[in-house]
Amino acid sequence: MTKLLYDYSGDFDPNFEHGRLAKEGLVELLHTYSDYIRRLDGHWYLSMMNRCGNDTAFACDSGVWERMVLHELKIARDQLNIKGDDTVAVAKVFQASPWFWMYNCDIDLKSRDHLIITYKSCPTLFALEREGAGREKQICVDLEMKIFMKMAHFYNPDMKVTALKLPPRSGPTDICCRWEFRIDRKKQ
Numbered sequence: 001m002t003k004l005l006y007d008y009s010g011d012f013d014p015n016f017e018h019g020r021l022a023k024e025g026l027v028e029l030l031h032t033y034s035d036y037i038r039r040l041d042g043h044w045y046l047s048m049m050n051r052c053g054n055d056t057a058f059a060c061d062s063g064v065w066e067r068m069v070l071h072e073l074k075i076a077r078d079q080l081n082i083k084g085d086d087t088v089a090v091a092k093v094f095q096a097s098p099w100f101w102m103y104n105c106d107i108d109l110k111s112r113d114h115l116i117i118t119y120k121s122c123p124t125l126f127a128l129e130r131e132g133a134g135r136e137k138q139i140c141v142d143l144e145m146k147i148f149m150k151m152a153h154f155y156n157p158d159m160k161v162t163a164l165k166l167p168p169r170s171g172p173t174d175i176c177c178r179w180e181f182r183i184d185r186k187k188q
Contacts, residue, residue, distance in 0.1 A: 087115035
């Protein structure tokens with residue numbers, strides 16, 4: 001039996017495979033890569049913005065995320081067998097997404113057709129606030145709404161997304177944002 005590794009210290013192993021890492025090591029690696037992806041996205045955007053201006057950077061970023069969210073939803077659906085046409089499926093995708101791990105959020109599943117997600121901390125918003133250029137509306141409102149609508153409609157074209165609280169925040173202890181996902185089955 002192969003011994004599980006908690007890290008990759010020690011000698012070089014020409015036969016190393018991620019499957020040899022213990023669960024704790026894999027989870028830590030996933031969290032690290034989640035943060036890496038967030039930072040890569042932020043640096044890519046800033047590089048585009050510095051080279052081509054914010055309008056072009058935002059248009060490119062929107063196009064990428066609108067395509068990538070569908071890719072991620074298909075991965076979650078297929079690899080984790082997340083099925084259904086309700087807000088439960090959306091809640092599960094949020095829980096499973098490595099992108100979501102970097103936020104401090106509450107997922108309040110009111111019913112199969114009603115979900116509220118509250119972001120209590122958001123590294124992206126914090127960076128935008130420090131920058132002070134006012135890009136929060138584009139990223140936190142316009143882009144997030146597009147992404148969340150794509151998520152909702154992936155599972156149910158009748159699912160509605162409403163922003164209940166958006167930036168700007170009243171202060172550093174205020175929540176970042178709150179979103180509602182809802183299906184009105186009476187209209188179906």
